[in-house]
Amino acid sequence: MKKYIFNLFILSLLFAFTACDEEFVLEEAPTAEEASFDVATSSKGENYVVFTNNSGGFIKKWDFGNGASAEGSEVEAYFPFEGQYEVTLTVYAEGGSVSSSQTVDITTTDPTICNVEFLELLTGGCDQTEGKTWVIDAERSGHFGVGPPNAAGPDFYAAGANEKEGGGMYNDEYTFILNQYQFVQETNGDIYLNPAQESNFPGAFEPSVGDRKAPYEAPENINFSISENTEGQAVISFNNNGFIGYNTGVNTYTILSISENEMFIRFDDAATPDLSWFHRLIRKGYAPIEAGFSVETSELTATFTNTSLNAESYSWDFGDGSTSVEESPIHTYAQDGTYEVTLTVTAPGQSAEITQEVSVSAAPKVLPFTFEENDTQFGTFGGTVFNVIDNPDPSGANTSARVGEFVKGTEFSFAGLALLLDEAVDFSENTTLSMKIWSPVATNAILKLEAAGDPDTFTEQNVSIPAANEWVELTFDFTGAQNNLRNLVIFADTDNNNGGTFYIDDIAFATESADAITLDLLTGENGKAWMLKPGPGSFGVGPAKGSDEFYPNGADISGERPCLFNDLFIFKTGGQYEYDTQGDIFAEPYMGLDAGCTDDTALEGTDAAAWGPGKHSFSLTPATDIDPAYITVRGTGAFIALPKAYNGGEYGSAPPNMDATVKYEVLDYFKNASGEELSLTIDVSGDGSAFWNFVLVPAN
Template sequence: MKRYLNLLWIVLPILFTAACVEEYSLDGNPPTEAEADFSFQPTAESNNILRFTAENDFFIMNWELGNGSSGRGKSVTGTYPLAGTYTVTLTVFNSGGSVSFSKEVTIDETDPLLLDKPIYNALTGGADAVAGKTWKVDAGRAGHFGVGPNPSGAGDFPEWYQAQANEKEGSGMYTDRYTFYLDGFNFNMETNGFVFLNGAQGSNFPGAFDPGVGDLSAPYEAPANLKWSMVEPEGTYPELTISQGGFLGYFAGGRTYQVINIEENELFLRFVDQANTELAWYIRLIPEDFDPGEEPDPDPEPVDPTIFTLQSLIGEGTKAWKLKPAAGAFGVGPAAGSDEYFPNGNDISGDRPCLFNDLFVFNENGVFSYDPQGDIYAESYMGTGSDGCQPAANLEGTGGAAWGPGVHTFSLTEATDTETAKITVTGTGAFIGLPKAFNGGEYSQGPPVANRAVTYDVIGYMNENGEEELKITIDITDNGSIFWTFVLIPDNG
């Protein structure tokens, strides 16, 4: 009901007196400050967690809580771990305009329990880290910096471009250091003289120049007394904000970062390009004193050259496989088998049933066929004009028509003592699991390359219960930084 009110003001003004609208202040005069008044009181959980409630009802009620977080609605909750005075502002809107009203909120004592949060401790080193925790860009790792679509397409990772190891040497990004303190939520940015920024931001940085590695660098000294804040909106990523004058790694106009992943030795961030909001940038940081060589990648599971054979793939002559309807069966991440970038441990089979009923059929004569069972999960690159589950027939006449039902060829390179098995499907539009992914890249639009061969590494077969689970992966970067992984099971239907 609420989402349609703006339209009602324009099209149906005579209905303002209707019962479903009367709960809001929709008269023709703008609200007054007195009407935007609000109250607040401590919650049972802590005197430092306050519940704010507006005195009146309005169509839109926006809150700025003075602690770096915001909210919307008649009632919101704000958390204030540190003693101090905070200015809370409520802005209300009706058909006549808007008004803001502010109050100062005083927190008498710091609540240490509210500071002892895993995400704060990972970022700052915790209460015992008096000198804070200093981070740097993970320059030696492929994919430490890159860009993808906004909103995200396949997942929250640099889908369109990933920088190679040390590719931006000389830009200033690799020499900058960023220190987070739990005490006072202080932040220090050490630029070592110059910083790396998006080309569209050059006019904001006097002396900006071409560093020879793309975009711009500029001389810059960050101001003192910078702060950081963290909010954790329900249902989405935590958001880390640096106060005016500070930023992390690469300046694209904003200072708020979505925390895609944070661990003791990794901080992976996403941020929207403010000059082109259709772009999202990504940057990966590690602690200054952390040597990635100290934590080698885990050894691959031992390869049994007899465990996956041609007969495993084709059965008694023909065998159909489909995605397993479970978490981890369809995803993308920084390593083979990982779905850290998407969907990060979530089971999406219920959201995309048309994807999990697709059949990938292998025959003894080397014929491979794709049967989508009448429907597909379409995305923009396929050219259907809309995303989501829809009839496979919608592909007809589009650039992605070849990704529909079809017959192709396949070959299997069986495992050796040192190499995993590999499945190669060949043909215009041939794929397993995801049409857009191929060795070394992803399609941004159709049509697919004619007669392209796509090879998948077999990294698992048979689960702990002795049941068939064919786990395959494909590197879309050719440098080992981004992998799609699929888990298939036989179709016994």
């Protein structure tokens, strides 16, 4: 680039050759005749003009009408562009000064200026008479930033994509026109500026994106000039206070790089010399391509989200020999590891690439296996096929969403499944395992445990499957089993070699099951903390028991209200009940607070203080053959899940009633290998038309 800039520097200067100095004596004011001058075409070509004045003035200043000037008795001016120029000479003598003007007619544009690469990139060249318009590259990060003086980039801070939207900078346009080195600065009514320049722009104010925004219309008569700094870099300067982008009080910009579609510039800070600012600009209408992606992993599976800009095709290399051309693929790796994933994106005439490291690891192979959050793959033998699928019959003993499908092979009757666990099964505290199974026939199932690498050391339990075509839960008693058994083997229908499709789920240590709440189940051994179950259907109001049709109508609000879903409702022996906020609450207007998560200290000293953390009492009324179970809490501000709900109504404002009781009906309860849930409902209408419903699970 240096040679182009140097040539430009030569072209843009007007060279003056002054005569020898003379000694002058005091005389009368110069006459108009003394300011007359001769005009002649230079031998260099018709775009070079020689101006001569032979008067006795001691200073002779020339204005060539194209933004350039010179001084001397004989000067040569360069007029690269076709047009008429008014050339003015001012002669200074001992007695005063006098001026005269002539019009110079340049009939052709110098073709050599059309071949200067830098000017063509900046302005579009001679053929693009309307010039070339540049805008801030707002959609890509790094389009604006700050760093140390003379840095190559914004080391201190770089703006993210569209970070300064609304600041008054992204709607600006900057047009460079080669003819007469014109610059058109279109602000569209406002600009973005450094706070130190606020006094120079009336009406400046602080926008939501920081710094200052001000109303401003740029003048129409702005020109640019090109020079070269000591580093050989092009420098653009503007007259009439022209500037680009973020105003820092300067009008000179160093071009760090320029191409057909992008330009990267650096400029000083008039108020803070220790800083340099940066902009990346793009040609107006240009849609730069950029590769980008985010990734979420779950065990060995990586889910990729493509965040690329302006791309039309995609090519993924997952780092394990696998590829994809999908926009946002999902890829499952064969084994644990860290892989270099490369995304290459293309658009007409453009391509971009990004590489990131992605780490995956399989779920630990330990009990229990529920298939809900991971797709644990069992090994097979005897022609058996295994897959994790959606539950084909979510009913009865198993309503979970995902299960293992076990298509038994027919190579021999003991075809089945095997899985080497990461650690041996520990029978020191519980010797009973359970497994849910769906079988096409009433037959048998065998659960076998072997020592790793030693199939001759094993123990197994053979139990009956009592019913066909429905889920049943089987238990396997391994009393007396060794604690070095790691290989889990499953057989079904071993008396026959007919194949068949079986489904399995919830392979775990057996737990005591129950379908009715008792005081011991509610309070545990030394007190038991319950909390709202994360997920849809656990907190809501509707026209019937268990319904959330009024709100939130099936939506999962646990992510919106984390301060509600972390609350603890603690039941202790002796009828003690405690509410623990975990330090925050979901505030609502009836408490006198703005809606949203806030520290529980916001309740202190207010009429709603009783709804904060505190200790109360409770009682459990067991279910009968006719009536359901009820949990009643007592005390000022005592509640479960929702402070405003009470029997027959809702509080519209604080404070709550003194020493009140609130009675909740136990709508459902279960405890089994899948977990434990307590469902409560309360009629807040008094007439059975509106019920708040909650699903609680043990906090631990």
